[in-house]
Amino acid sequence: ATESDAHAMPRFPEGFLWGVSTSAHQIEGAADLRGPSVWDEFTAGPGRVKDGSTAAVACDHYHRYREDVALLADLGVGGYRFSVSWPRVDSPGGLGFYDRLVDELCAAGVRPVPTLFHWDLPAGLDWRQRDTASRFAEYVSRVADRLGDRVGKWITLNEPAEHTLLGHALGVHAPGERLLFDALPVAHHQLLAHGLAVRALRASGAADVGIANSHGPTWPASEGAADREAAEFYDVLLNRMFADPVLTGRYPEGVGELMPGSAGGIDADLEVIAEPLDWYGVNYYAPTRVGAPQGARIDFGGVTLPAELPFSVVPVEGRPLTDFGWPVVPEGLTELLTGFRDRYGDRLPPIVITENGCSYDGLDDRDRIAYLDGHVRALHRALEAGVDVRGYFVWSLLDNFEWAEGYARRFGLVHVDFTTLERTPKASYGWYRDLVRGAGRTPVR
Numbered sequence: 001a002t003e004s005d006a007h008a009m010p011r012f013p014e015g016f017l018w019g020v021s022t023s024a025h026q027i028e029g030a031a032d033l034r035g036p037s038v039w040d041e042f043t044a045g046p047g048r049v050k051d052g053s054t055a056a057v058a059c060d061h062y063h064r065y066r067e068d069v070a071l072l073a074d075l076g077v078g079g080y081r082f083s084v085s086w087p088r089v090d091s092p093g094g095l096g097f098y099d100r101l102v103d104e105l106c107a108a109g110v111r112p113v114p115t116l117f118h119w120d121l122p123a124g125l126d127w128r129q130r131d132t133a134s135r136f137a138e139y140v141s142r143v144a145d146r147l148g149d150r151v152g153k154w155i156t157l158n159e160p161a162e163h164t165l166l167g168h169a170l171g172v173h174a175p176g177e178r179l180l181f182d183a184l185p186v187a188h189h190q191l192l193a194h195g196l197a198v199r200a201l202r203a204s205g206a207a208d209v210g211i212a213n214s215h216g217p218t219w220p221a222s223e224g225a226a227d228r229e230a231a232e233f234y235d236v237l238l239n240r241m242f243a244d245p246v247l248t249g250r251y252p253e254g255v256g257e258l259m260p261g262s263a264g265g266i267d268a269d270l271e272v273i274a275e276p277l278d279w280y281g282v283n284y285y286a287p288t289r290v291g292a293p294q295g296a297r298i299d300f301g302g303v304t305l306p307a308e309l310p311f312s313v314v315p316v317e318g319r320p321l322t323d324f325g326w327p328v329v330p331e332g333l334t335e336l337l338t339g340f341r342d343r344y345g346d347r348l349p350p351i352v353i354t355e356n357g358c359s360y361d362g363l364d365d366r367d368r369i370a371y372l373d374g375h376v377r378a379l380h381r382a383l384e385a386g387v388d389v390r391g392y393f394v395w396s397l398l399d400n401f402e403w404a405e406g407y408a409r410r411f412g413l414v415h416v417d418f419t420t421l422e423r424t425p426k427a428s429y430g431w432y433r434d435l436v437r438g439a440g441r442t443p444v445r
């Protein structure tokens, strides 16, 4: 075999959905044409975002969506995962933008895959309030009634785990609360919102509903009991607390008692949360090594964790790091997916990788190609091991507003000059186009 044969991409099943992902607050801009979100309030405060930037303009996707859809069409992806901004939908004419975007996508033969909440909660709402869950379901019904004739595949929430941890427990994301374990009701109310949204979507005729949860293998720092116990705790907190209730209708042992129940008790909520899904979305970036608490503040991928947590995060050694400092561990994706299949068995619907990607600078981004190539192969190994994975979405189409990191971290297949807003495809865009086009285009419906 020639060298190129040895490196040939393995074949993926017919109909496998290749795509790219973005989110509203990170790319749209046009902040004057929507209501404020908790992120607008948060970034207005000093020292919250590293470069002092805001998402008021971002990639100006709101005005340039036609150009961006042309980039998607040229890329040849079968799906585009974007998010709908709740504060935009709540403002006059707000749904019109998503109407136009969805029409443009359909005309380009790209399947729209909207996420209904990607962290930009309307200012004034608060996930600590149970009522926010029913407000969310009402908003979801409005969006589904308007777009449901052209949208098949829906995502309720993006990463409630990260939103709870970073936004409400550690305060490095909006709304900037440092509640530590008192943030748990925020997780429960988002999960309840997810379940109510699934019901609202189905009531409006939607047939292909999922969630995008962040997951990664948790590796104990050593085989010692204290490290293993700390890693187990972390795994419950970041992975199982969000997957178990959705997939099995139960919280992991010990967690349910900490959650606020409804008048009907926690079981009534869990029944809503466990509404069966058509598919389960996984966002994967890296595994995390976790050990016993060290009584010191620790750096966690750019975030400083308080010392009082019952675990510590330790570096994964011997691996290349992305610009963000996250280790590159493709086989972690295989481990994660086979682990999910083993843990959840028949309760696990087909999986879609709803985000995977890395931050690197430069147009000749060979490191990104290496990262993506490794992860796509790792995904294929999970398929060979019998895990039912139906799609893969790269984070992200465009360089964008990377939350507390501002514009300093570039995750795009397409470079954005944030002064001129000019888009320039990177080497990785060409690589992904070859992969997607070689694999065959996924039919739109």
Ligand code: GBH
Pocket (backbone or CB within 6 Å): 023, 158, 159, 162, 214, 283, 285, 286, 287, 288, 289, 300, 301, 302, 325, 326, 327, 355, 395, 402, 411
């Ligand atoms: C996603 O969050 C978001 O959905 C998206 O909006 C965002 O732009 C994108 O990722 C990139 O950040 O243990 O040190 O390796 C994912 C956030 C990724 C945060 C994995 C923790 C592990 C850090 N998580 N990360 S480390």
